[in-house]
Amino acid sequence: MTKIETVIADVKAKIATVTYMPGTRLPSVRATAKRYGFSPSTVVEAYERLQTDGIISSRPGAGFYVSDVTAPLSLADMGPNLDRAVDPLWVSRQSLETSSDALKPGCGWLPPDWLYAEGMRRGLRSVAKADVKVISEYAMPLGLLALRQLLTRRMSGLGIEAEPSQVILTESGTQSIDLIFRFLLTPGDTVVVDDPCYFNFHALLRAHRVKVVGVPYTPDGPNVTAFATILDEHKPRLYITNAAIHNPTGATLSPATAYRVLQLAQAAGLYIIEDDIFADFESTPAPRLAALDGLSQVFYIGSFSKTLSASLRCGYIAAPSEWVESLLDLKIATGFGGGQLAAAVVLSALTDSGYRKHMSAIHTRLANARAQTIPRLAKLGIEPWLLPQAGMFLWCKLPDNNSAATLANRCLSQGVVLAPGNTFSQSQSAESYIRFNVAQANDARIFEVLAQALA
Known part of the structure; x- marks a missing residue:
């Protein structure tokens, strides 16, 4: 990458991640040249190319400004400039x-x-013989009632008390997260992630044009001292983490850390997404933030792609009661009614005696x-x-x-x-x-x- 391309890429990345909002005045040519150790002429050339592309505009005597026209979203151009x-x-x-x-x-x-292929085959055969509506019609907005009832029973075993009316079936765990992001976040908001964390959290957060701050992860969970500092300095809107088995570290949240994280989140008005996709891999259940919080500020999500099948997509959200209607509106707006087939097969597989x-x-x-x-x-x-x-x-x-x-x-x-x-x-x-x-x-x-x- 040339010096000019380096400046261009940096400006584009800052615009994409909303560090530079529309109308923001860019650092002066002299300040940018000093920052990079480049010549002023290099920066001028970079700014002129950005202006030609309509990404920035110049105001005589006032400098360069981010254009109000939003460029098409390119996730690969957002975030750190990575290999x-x-x-x-x-x-x-x-x-x-x-x-x-x-x-x-x-x-x-x-x-x-390794997946539950035989159980899935039995489920598919069973559903194929069921009412034709299951394989031909849209699902109700909340999703298949029998599966939602089963999920609440499974959650109860982890100390999470929820009504079936608080559970929304989705097409996948990723769609669950995306719906909550759409509901809670606006461009420029700050979100806390574990460092390290599941890499698709990063990719999805890019699409929502938010600022991301990482909290160091320890064998017991997030570093609570660093977590408290981040809440105080950055005033984040949301924290997303894994329940049970952490991805990628394999660590398990300790009770003491769970209580402290939740205390800090409640005091700061911070919402939490707790992704429990690996729940069925646990030998000894770890504490769940959703259980300690009572589904007040915690959104609890999961799916079945890791244990049943990644081909038949089905996930869910257990949400605070007051947010269910708004999430359902978003689900309909972005995916309409969803399907019944996957949920029916998942229900059959989970209730199969061999699971x-x-x-x-x-x-x-x-x-x-x-x-x-x-x-x-x-x-x-x-x-x-x-x-x-x-x-x-x-x-x-x-x-x-x-x-x-x-x-x-x-x-x-x-x-x-x-x-x-x-x-x-x-x-x-x-x-x-x-x-x-x-x-x-x-x-x-x-x-x-x-x-x-x-x-």
């Missing part, structure tokens, strides 16, 4: 687009033959996979940040401060997809970390490619 190997959208696409022969220890899901046995077997398989993967990584000098109690993820430190982005590029050329640490990090402080999926690590070629790439 594409550590861009969350790029990593997702590599995991989804590479051939079935590729090895994917960096992906975030179980292998197909509990299936998940028990998954717990055992994951424990065995962790026990086999950790020593294989250790031989390469790759060490877990912590030893998780459950789940599929290991958050690993590379030897000798190797660059995870460089390693990912080398391995990708050999058909191995990795998830570099800075993909998950708002502060870009995880350069020497990778997230490793033990369920996708049973092929010896993965470790051969890693050894060659680290050599």
